[in-house]
Amino acid sequence: MSRSRIVVGISGGIAAYKSCILIRLLRKAGADVVAVPTPAALEMIGKTTLEALTGNRVHVRTSEAADQVTHVRHAQEADAIVVAPATANTLAKTRWGIADNLLLNTLLAARCPVVMAPAMHTEMWTNPATVENVAVLRSRGIDVLDVGVGQLTGKDAGPGRMLEPEAIAEHVLATVARTRDLQGRHVVVSAGGTREPLDPVRFLGNRSSGRFGVELAREARSRGAEVTLVAANVEASVLERAGGTRLVRVESARDMLEAMEREASGADIVVMCAAVADYRPVERLDVKRKKTGEDLAVRLVENPDILAALARDRRKEGRLVVGFAAETGDETASALEYGIAKARRKGADLLVVNEVGERLGFGDVDTAVAIVADDGTVVREAEGSKSRMARVIFDAIRERM
Ligand SMILES: Cc1cc2nc3c(=O)[nH]c(=O)nc-3n(C[C@H](O)[C@H](O)[C@H](O)COP(=O)(O)O)c2cc1C
Structure with missing residues (x-):
């Protein structure tokens, strides 16, 4: 069976550093990983780190590597896309089909399973706008994971923490396995x-x-x-x-x-x-x-x-x-x-x-x-x-x- 290709989208939450661990876990399980950070995510973690961890080039803007049409190619080649962390902003833009960075273009072009692991402050997570965005995305078949409860950025605590990379990796690998488990049937x-x-x-x-x-x-x-x-x-x-x-x-x-x-x-x-x-x-x-x-x-x-x-x-x-x-x-x-x-x-x-x-x-x-x-x-x-x-x-x- 061929190696699975997983796109790890990273948006601009502080939990972006945990996506490095997620990438390592997915690679350890044998997946070919491509990282697609948003511009805001690159203010949290570096492109060099992501290229070294994935072994693949990292692009952020749609205009980069235009000869390779990355904004649709990533989506077409992926067995699954996981966005971790998924900010309130990226959830909202995905819900409305906005495509003003490479990750959002990839999500809009995706036909494979999409998993999103939200991370944000409790106030943002419980805001009716986010609640509605998550409900709409789920109704369309996007797998928006629940959030954890605990320490958030700064001194506060509550619901809004991103799930741990181990749990996300396990979920994504099971999702990829599902894309093939009825092949030939x-x-x-x-x-x-x-x-x-x-x-x-x-x-x-x-x-x-x-x-x-x-x-x-x-x-x-x-x-x-x-x-x-x-x-x-x-x-x-x-x-x-x-x-x-x-x-x-x-x-x-x-x-x-x-x-x-x-x-x-x-x-x-x-x-x-x-x-x-x-x-x-x-x-x-x-x-x-x-x-x-x-x-x-x-x-x-x-x-x-x-x-x-x-x-x-x-x-x-x-x-x-x-x-x-x-x-x-x-x-x-x-x-x-x-x-x-x-x-x-x-x-x-x-x-x-x-x-x-x-x-x-x-x-x-x-x-x-x-x-x-x-x-x-x-x-x-x-x-x-x-x-x-x-x-x-x-x-x-x-x-x-
Ligand atoms: C230090 C820092 C931490 C942030 N953490 C989060 C977060 O956990 N969740 C979130 O939704 N937004 C967070 N934001 C705000 C987002 O970065 C901001 O909404 C940005 O526009 C998101 O862009 P993106 O969705 O394209 O990555 C944070 C901002 C800063 C400066």
Whole structure:
């Protein structure tokens, strides 16, 4: 396997001196490291030190080494970028897509995983501007680490310290390992919500936006897998984020079953994230139903259980099957208890249980998941953005493989 290339971005915090230790640790682990300091960082530590530690030339401005187009080349060649320390200023500029130094250009051009380790005074860290910038960056999939609590520059102490270089190095190396851990694997993900037609213009549907499935497809691709996304009624603006995956569009539960059975043969991992209608109208009119002035009863018939169908032959066909269960709790049991019972019943290798409600779980919001094995054991519980949860889910899948 080729050596990984890691860009260490350094912005102008006093913790910049610790980035020297981070560089040493990453090199010791076998990585090829390129340092990209901001002009403010070079007032804290010297270019000579960084060139000696990395063994690579250090550039700061976009205009330097213009023949090598460093502002995009660094990003294109990197397996991961880590910014440590990340100042309030660099976090803010990254959030807004500003590119007035080489590090910011590199971040804007990056398609690889980006980890940012913030460091600043407590007042700056807790300022609503920074809080919002961090939330937006995380929602876009940038891995903004938490801060430590302790001694800051000067006499004060509190939250805002950069994590120690050892912890950052470990995190970045694990991130790089993830970019390859599904190489050569074929992953099929279903996303969105099915629509069960009543007549040519009306349907029974659900609130699923397809965002979670799209984040799962992105995560699988970022880990080197070949990905097929089977999307049921997902808006184009959501599908945009799944760029690079093979797309199969379906409408109803029966279309979904046909597509999933076809795509799953030959797949290594199948993640059934779509919200599939349990029932469909018995009758689908060929013409628009007219108003009669009377009450109307619609008879429904049960749809096929796609997850159970995919799980049935999974061992024989050598694939790992992951299901999703959107649950609501009631007075009898919690959402998780219903999820555990379902995991035992369905026979998928893993079941991701997420609690949903009118304002919970659907669309562009954080979510909480519990990942349950087929024997009912809860293997992971986590909460956060859908892109973060997608990472947690594939970590659990890797462990199970
Ligand atoms: C001694 C010193 C220490 C600083 N430490 C920090 C820090 O830890 N975090 C931070 O956000 N800004 C810190 N600053 C302020 C930044 O250097 C300043 O906002 C600068 O514009 C950041 O530019 P950059 O993000 O392009 O590196 C410090 C400034 C000085 C002079």
